[in-house]
Amino acid sequence: FxxxxxxxxxxxxxxxxxxHNGEINTVKGNTNWWKSKESMLKSSKFTADELEKLxxxxxxxxxxxxxxxxxxxxxSLNGFSLPHALMxxxxxxxxxxxxxxxxxxxxxxxxxxxxxxxxxxxxxxxTDGILVGATLDRxxxxxxxxxxxxxxxxxxxxxxxxxxxDQSKIVMKGRLQPGRILIADLKEHRVxxxxxxxxxxxxxxxxxxxxxxxxxTLDDLPLDERAGISLDKxxxxxxxxxxxxxxxxxKVL
Numbered sequence: 285f286x287x288x289x290x291x292x293x294x295x296x297x298x299x300x301x302x303x304h305n306g307e308i309n310t311v312k313g314n315t316n317w318w319k320s321k322e323s324m325l326k327s328s329k330f331t332a333d334e335l336e337k338l339x340x341x342x343x344x345x346x347x348x349x350x351x352x353x354x355x356x357x358x359x360s361l362n363g364f365s366l367p368h369a370l371m372x373x374x375x376x377x378x379x380x381x382x383x384x385x386x387x388x389x390x391x392x393x394x395x396x397x398x399x400x401x402x403x404x405x406x407x408x409x410x411t412d413g414i415l416v417g418a419t420l421d422r423x424x425x426x427x428x429x430x431x432x433x434x435x436x437x438x439x440x441x442x443x444x445x446x447x448x449x450d451q452s453k454i455v456m457k458g459r460l461q462p463g464r465i466l467i468a469d470l471k472e473h474r475v476x477x478x479x480x481x482x483x484x485x486x487x488x489x490x491x492x493x494x495x496x497x498x499x500x501t502l503d504d505l506p507l508d509e510r511a512g513i514s515l516d517k518x519x520x521x522x523x524x525x526x527x528x529x530x531x532x533x534x535k536v537l
Contacts, residue, residue: 299353306405306426308348315342317400329362366412368485373402376463377422390492417467424462431457438468
């Protein structure tokens with residue numbers, strides 16, 4: 285069952301595409317952001333009438349894992365590969381990584397404009413019947429260990445030693461690191477590592493070109509030197525109260 289919830293059958297895991305150890309801390313914001321975008325959704329896979337029947341994608345009675353599963357399934361049914369959709373939803377820490385290749389950074393930068401991160405702690409196993417994999421959120425606060433035996437059995441669990449194994453038969457083992465993805469492709473009969481997988485996905489489309497040609501930041505907008513509002517202290521205080529400002533906001537943030 286999901287952690288920190290009352291045990292109910294509708295909350296039992298796995299869901300349709302994922303099994304999740306952890307909790308999505310940003311789920312209220314994520315579901316609200318998703319609702320705000322539903323009126324703009326377009327699909328090449330569903331007609332307008334069919335798309336209308338699928339809404340709302342997120343449910344008020346679902347757990348954080350259930351809503352993540354719904355959105356992931358929706359993206360998958362609309363043509364995104366599972367790893368691509370998960371990289372959109374649960375990105376690795378890319379903003380300040382100076383060693384990350386530009387094509388990979390451009391991928392995350394581009395998708396940041398489409399979807400806000402579903403932030404963990406999250407250790408997620410996923411499958412569409414062909415790809416079976418696991419990913420860890422960028423904070424890495426949930427453990428995830430894996431090993432591959434010489435008879436091609438891949439075992440992923442929160443701890444090493446979850447199953448009794450002959451150590452002499454293990455050909456590969458390791459720890460899934462923050463923001464990383466591990467895939468077993470049942471069609472190609474091989475395990476695909478994080479670097480190969482992300483290089484393939486991030487190189488498919490010219491994300492950097494699209495960003496350079498279309499994105500505008502606040503710094504790109506002209507500054508109007510005449511713009512400015514002066515408020516007396518009483519009005520300012522009333523507006524700060526109205527918009528939920530606290531002393532901590534003013535002092536720290």
